[in-house]
Amino acid sequence: MSDIRVGLIGFGNIGAGVVKLLRDNSTVIRDKVGATIQLARIADLDITSDRGVAVDPAMLTTDVNAILNDPEIKIVIELIGGYEPARTFVLKAIAAGKHVVTANKALLALHGTEIYAAAAAHGVEVQYEAAVGGGIPVLSAIKGNLAANRFGSVFGIMNGTCNYILTRMTQEGADFSDVLQSAKELGYAEPDPTFDIEGTDTAHKLAVLASLCFGASIDFNAIYTEGITGISGIDIRFAEQFGYRIKLLAIGKRTDDGQLEVRVHPTMIPLHNPMSDVGGVFNAIRLTGDFVGPVMFYGRGAGQNPTASAIVGDLIEISRSITAGVDRRRAAPLGFLDSAITPLQLKPMEEIITKFMLRFSALDQPGVLAGIAGTLGEKGISIESMMQTARHNGGEAVPIVIMTHEAREGAIRAALTEIDTRDFICEKSRFIRIEDNLE
Amino acid sequence: MSDIRVGLIGFGNIGAGVVKLLRDNSTVIRDKVGATIQLARIADLDITSDRGVAVDPAMLTTDVNAILNDPEIKIVIELIGGYEPARTFVLKAIAAGKHVVTANKALLALHGTEIYAAAAAHGVEVQYEAAVGGGIPVLSAIKGNLAANRFGSVFGIMNGTCNYILTRMTQEGADFSDVLQSAKELGYAEPDPTFDIEGTDTAHKLAVLASLCFGASIDFNAIYTEGITGISGIDIRFAEQFGYRIKLLAIGKRTDDGQLEVRVHPTMIPLHNPMSDVGGVFNAIRLTGDFVGPVMFYGRGAGQNPTASAIVGDLIEISRSITAGVDRRRAAPLGFLDSAITPLQLKPMEEIITKFMLRFSALDQPGVLAGIAGTLGEKGISIESMMQTARHNGGEAVPIVIMTHEAREGAIRAALTEIDTRDFICEKSRFIRIEDNLE
Numbered sequence: 031m032s033d034i035r036v037g038l039i040g041f042g043n044i045g046a047g048v049v050k051l052l053r054d055n056s057t058v059i060r061d062k063v064g065a066t067i068q069l070a071r072i073a074d075l076d077i078t079s080d081r082g083v084a085v086d087p088a089m090l091t092t093d094v095n096a097i098l099n100d101p102e103i104k105i106v107i108e109l110i111g112g113y114e115p116a117r118t119f120v121l122k123a124i125a126a127g128k129h130v131v132t133a134n135k136a137l138l139a140l141h142g143t144e145i146y147a148a149a150a151a152h153g154v155e156v157q158y159e160a161a162v163g164g165g166i167p168v169l170s171a172i173k174g175n176l177a178a179n180r181f182g183s184v185f186g187i188m189n190g191t192c193n194y195i196l197t198r199m200t201q202e203g204a205d206f207s208d209v210l211q212s213a214k215e216l217g218y219a220e221p222d223p224t225f226d227i228e229g230t231d232t233a234h235k236l237a238v239l240a241s242l243c244f245g246a247s248i249d250f251n252a253i254y255t256e257g258i259t260g261i262s263g264i265d266i267r268f269a270e271q272f273g274y275r276i277k278l279l280a281i282g283k284r285t286d287d288g289q290l291e292v293r294v295h296p297t298m299i300p301l302h303n304p305m306s307d308v309g310g311v312f313n314a315i316r317l318t319g320d321f322v323g324p325v326m327f328y329g330r331g332a333g334q335n336p337t338a339s340a341i342v343g344d345l346i347e348i349s350r351s352i353t354a355g356v357d358r359r360r361a362a363p364l365g366f367l368d369s370a371i372t373p374l375q376l377k378p379m380e381e382i383i384t385k386f387m388l389r390f391s392a393l394d395q396p397g398v399l400a401g402i403a404g405t406l407g408e409k410g411i412s413i414e415s416m417m418q419t420a421r422h423n424g425g426e427a428v429p430i431v432i433m434t435h436e437a438r439e440g441a442i443r444a445a446l447t448e449i450d451t452r453d454f455i456c457e458k459s460r461f462i463r464i465e466d467n468l469e
Numbered sequence: 470m471s472d473i474r475v476g477l478i479g480f481g482n483i484g485a486g487v488v489k490l491l492r493d494n495s496t497v498i499r500d501k502v503g504a505t506i507q508l509a510r511i512a513d514l515d516i517t518s519d520r521g522v523a524v525d526p527a528m529l530t531t532d533v534n535a536i537l538n539d540p541e542i543k544i545v546i547e548l549i550g551g552y553e554p555a556r557t558f559v560l561k562a563i564a565a566g567k568h569v570v571t572a573n574k575a576l577l578a579l580h581g582t583e584i585y586a587a588a589a590a591h592g593v594e595v596q597y598e599a600a601v602g603g604g605i606p607v608l609s610a611i612k613g614n615l616a617a618n619r620f621g622s623v624f625g626i627m628n629g630t631c632n633y634i635l636t637r638m639t640q641e642g643a644d645f646s647d648v649l650q651s652a653k654e655l656g657y658a659e660p661d662p663t664f665d666i667e668g669t670d671t672a673h674k675l676a677v678l679a680s681l682c683f684g685a686s687i688d689f690n691a692i693y694t695e696g697i698t699g700i701s702g703i704d705i706r707f708a709e710q711f712g713y714r715i716k717l718l719a720i721g722k723r724t725d726d727g728q729l730e731v732r733v734h735p736t737m738i739p740l741h742n743p744m745s746d747v748g749g750v751f752n753a754i755r756l757t758g759d760f761v762g763p764v765m766f767y768g769r770g771a772g773q774n775p776t777a778s779a780i781v782g783d784l785i786e787i788s789r790s791i792t793a794g795v796d797r798r799r800a801a802p803l804g805f806l807d808s809a810i811t812p813l814q815l816k817p818m819e820e821i822i823t824k825f826m827l828r829f830s831a832l833d834q835p836g837v838l839a840g841i842a843g844t845l846g847e848k849g850i851s852i853e854s855m856m857q858t859a860r861h862n863g864g865e866a867v868p869i870v871i872m873t874h875e876a877r878e879g880a881i882r883a884a885l886t887e888i889d890t891r892d893f894i895c896e897k898s899r900f901i902r903i904e905d906n907l908e
Contacts, residue, residue: 051617051760061684061809062616159614165761167614174613175598175606175782177501178490245500304746304767321490322604322778325768328743329761339761343614354795370500 033068034349037097037128039119040109041074041090044133044160046081047338048107053083059342063349067342071097098122105348107341108132117141124148124156131344133160133337139237139250146363146371155351156363157344162235163188163313165336166329167343172242172317173365179319181243183283185468188235190311190332191226192258192278194218196266196296197309200275205263218311228257229278229294236280240292243282243317245366246374248292254379256295265296265462268431269387271417274298275306279465289377298387298464305468316468324468380440385414385464388446390430393454402430402449409445411437427456433464472507473788476536476567478558479548480513480529483572483599485520486777487546492522498781502788506781510536537561544787546780547571556580563587563595568791570783572599572776578676578689585802585810594790595802596783601674602627602752604775605768606782611681611756612804618758620682622722624907627674629750629771630665631697631717633657635705635735636748639714644702657750667696668717668733675719679731682721682756684805685813687731693818695734704735704901707870708826710856713737714745718904728816737826737903744907755907763907819879824853824903827871827885832893841869841888848884850876866895872903 038045052059052069060066069089077090097103098119106123108130110116116137123130125148132138138145138161149156159169163186172181187193191213198209210227213219225231233255237248258278269276279297284290299306304326308314313331318324330336364371392398399416406413412435418428434442446459477484491498491508499505508528516529536542537558545562547569549555555576562569564587571577577584577600588595598608602625611620626632630652637648649666652658664670672694676687697717708715718736723729738745743765747753752770757763769775803810831837838855845852851874857867873881885898 047760055617055619055759058619059617061805064806165615165758166764167610170614171606171610174786175609175779176604177785178494178498178778178781180494180497304743307743307746319604319778320494321486321774321781323769323772323775325605325766327764327766329764333762335760336762339617339758340614342617342760346616347613351793354790356793356795366500367503 033066034105034352035068035070035103036105036107036345037070037100037103038072038107038109039094039097040111041072041077041081042109043334044337044341045072045074045109046083047334048109048341049083049085051335051338051342059346063346064353065349067345067349070103071100073097094119098126103128104352105129105131105345107345108134111136113137113140117145120145121148124152124154127152127154129155129348131157131341131348133158133341135161135231135234135238139234142238142241143247147368149363150368155348157348158238159344160337160340162238163315163327164329164331164333165339166313166315166327166331167340168315168327169238169242170343170347171327176317176319176322176325177365179321182318182320184239184243184315184317185305185465186236186239186280186313186315187277187305187308188280188313188315188331189226189232189278190313191219191223192232193308193312194310195227196258196261196276196278199261199263200266200270203263203267206259206261227259229255232278232280233294236282236292236294239280239315240282242364244284244290244374245364245371246290247371248374248376252376254293254295258296260460261296264429265389265460268389268417268429269298269462272387272415272433273301274464275301276462277305277308281465285377290374291377291382293379293382296462298462299468300466303468380438380443382439383436384439385436385466386434386442387462387464388432388434388442389460390449391427391456391459392430393456394426394428395454398454399430401452401454402432405445405449406432406434409441411441411445472505473544473791474507474509474542475544475546475784476509476539476542477511477546477548478533478536479550480511480516480520481548482773483776483780484511484548485522486773487548487780488522488524490774490777490781498785502785503792504788506784506788509542510539512536533558537565542567543791544568544570544784546784547573550575552576552579556584559584560587563591563593566591566593568594568787570596570780570787572597572780574600574670574673574677578673581677581680582686586807588802589807594787596787597677598783599776599779601677602754602766603768603770603772604778605752605754605766605770606779607754607766608677608681609782609786610766615756615758615761615764616804618760621757621759623678623682623754623756624744624904625675625678625719625752625754626716626744626747627719627752627754627770628665628671628717629752630658630662631671632747632751633749634666635697635700635715635717638700638702639705639709642702642706645698645700666698668694671717671719672733675721675731675733678719678754679721681803683723683729683813684803684809684811685729686810687813687815691815693732693734697735699899700735703868704828704899707828707856707868708737708901711826711854711872712740713903714740715901716744716747720904724816729813730816730821732818732821735901737901738907739905742907819877819882821878822875823878824875824905825873825881825900826903827873827881828899829869829871829888830866830895830898831869832895833865833867834893837893838869840891840893841871844884844888845871845873848880850880850884
């Protein structure tokens with residue numbers, strides 16, 4: 031049996047997990063590959079900090095070229111994250127004929143098209159299972175055994191920080207800022223959690239997922255992205271009363287008119303749907319294929335060990351190709367041939383059609399409901415149900431919540447803009463989109 | 470682009486689905502494989518019945534050798550089911566150097582070792598994703614991206630007929646025989662449902678799953694298999710009161726003492742666990758890997774279209790190997806090298822340790838509880854809680870339900886045998902095993 035030599039760029043928490051997994055399960059891996067996956071070099075700017083795993087100091091280098099220029103290294107793992115210098119290192123590795131494994135969703139969301147084309151040109155594989163859903167093997171499934179399907183939709187709860195915060199807000203009736211503070215102290219949120227709570231991380235992952243499902247290159251900047259910072263305890267309680275739970279949901283779907291919706295925002299999910307039960311740091315991804323129907327995947331979406339599982343899984347797949355003597359790459363990086371990948375236009379948010387929960391803060395006085403309902407009616411928005419919880423002695427702001435039937439988002443926005451000019455409205459009106467059709 | 474010619478043996482409901490999928494999604498498939506998967510011949514004893522799909526009559530044959538002896542056919546799909554002649558046909562196809570795709574769990578559970586060895590000897594692939602969980606791509610995931618893990622456990626709800634019956638019994642409070650009759654009329658149960666309701670079908674699937682997870686050849690006949698025919702409405706209602714739902718669960722796990730438990734029986738699952746919500750004809754499979762942690766897969770476990778999705782997914786994977794010029798099989802059929810597969814002994818049922826719900830039918834008279842509790846205590850069985858719902862005027866049978874702490878099954882059986890000799894016991898006492906640790 032020959033060794034397959036691997037170089038690791040980026041020796042942080044996840045990198046240490048990869049080292050640990052390759053060491054702890056070396057026998058399992060050899061039994062499945064027929065060769066030993068040998069970690070040959072690790073490059074990082076910091077090669078002195080203790081990562082909690084023992085490595086031969088001779089393996090460590092601060093010079094990334096010690097990996098990129100080593101002809102014996104067949105696979106490079108990129109774990110530094112971010113756009114640069116990750117992009118440069120990955121493209122150099124590909125140009126040197128090395129296969130690449132990465133967990134970098136930001137890189138793939140923005141520069142995937144360039145990287146996949148380079149990989150195709152040089153006949154190497156790029157694998158990135160850890161970029162979406164941590165250890166959940168959903169990307170392999172889409173490229174692999176589910177490949178016979180046309181996918182109609184993909185939904186995902188894919189950011190552990192947001193899901194942890196929303197789960198605690200739901201369970202404790204707590205407010206966003208309090209839970210965020212506590213999440214930071216407990217290590218469930220980064221010191222600067224902007225990328226997570228504003229939805230950017232989820233949008234990166236959705237860009238990758240939707241590209242795979244729909245065989246499309248997707249303009250990341252065209253993805254509508256709304257985070258969870260605007261969600262309040264009152265939204266969560268009203269949603270629950272109507273039979274829904276609020277999740278930060280990534281949504282990709284083909285609509286009946288053949289267009290593509292790709293969007294990330296807080297979404298109300300029916301309580302009876304299994305995805306509403308996905309709590310804490312767990313992730314879930316639900317796809318619908320034209321033949322397979324709905325399929326759901328569930329597991330730990332982040333963390334050292336699950337992420338290492340996905341990365342080493344990618345190493346094993348590539349190593350099997352190497353030991354099987356594949357004379358050209360087995361599948362294009364997106365599972366489609368490059369020639370079949372098309373750029374796809376996304377449907378503008380104004381055009382999407384769904385149900386909405388509208389929340390108004392209005393003075394408790396006669397004529398308010400008639401005023402709101404009148405404007406909604408003029409815009410062609412039909413009301414399914416309405417709730418006004420408290421009555422006061424008049425003159426005070428009370429919440430009014432309305433569930434609509436399916437409506438065009440543009441009409442909702444126009445109606446709320448108009449309603450917000452009325453004297454009886456006390457603060458900016460809000461809406462949350464609903465996803466009833468998760469099957 | 471060259472064609473990859475495929476032969477189909479067995480033109481029933483699933484076969485018709487494969488024909489439909491290859492026709493409807495031929496563009497998608499060509500875009501992913503770089504070649505056309507061409508169904509060349511279909512063999513069946515009946516080539517005149519209408520299957521609801523149009524096929525060129527010249528493609529149909531009653532002579533299976535027209536496929537097995539055609540050197541242009543590279544892949545054979547076996548969909549006749551059962552042990553023989555399926556086994557003979559599969560071995561002949563392999564001997565002729567053809568790759569094989571099968572959905573036949575019975576065949577693999579009984580003759581998998583022989584078939585995998587033949588495939589290894591002839592350097593061909595055997596793929597069988599449709600054998601477990603219908604369209605759910607769980608086997609590919611275990612062999613593929615999850616391969617870096619040592620699996621500690623696998624749990625599955627994998628028989629749609631049983632799950633449909635138990636779901637309706639739970640929802641309607643109906644009894645087994647009534648729901649079975651209705652399920653037959655609605656087509657959710659076969660006219661002769663023995664293989665399903667006695668657990669045999671689930672045990673076949675578990676044999677396949679456990680072989681993959683644990684890298685072992687498993688003696689099918691050593692798998693403890695208990696179906697759902699003994700479950701009554703009263704069991705379901707008591708289970709619910711204690712916070713559990715009864716499912717026919719396939720269980721494979723490594724225990725702390727290094728032994729393997731592989732068993733199929735009605736099992737009480739905590740209501741708060743997502744698997745308890747898997748209803749009707751849906752399947753769910755939950756694995757735990759040492760690095761990835763718990764992962765759950767959920768989807769349609771049977772039916773023409775989902776099963777066709779898995780079968781054509783297998784065709785795509787093999788076709789990619791062919792177009793990539795793989796000069797020997799990419800991975801052994803179990804994901805492990807043949808040399809790494811070991812026969813594993815299963816732990817005897819008497820030795821398994823779990824919690825139990827015990828149900829007694831006893832006369833309502835003084836001393837009964839003391840008598841039951843005394844015997845349990847003598848056998849080292851500790852009681853967690855007890856419920857006796859109705860009180861009568863004495864002399865009538867009432868149900869007494871006891872939840873135990875963890876106990877050895879042998880002790881439970883011995884205690885019940887002894888208790889059943891007592892005068893106050895009106896019918897044979899029953900027990901249902903509990904699975905609290907699904908994570």
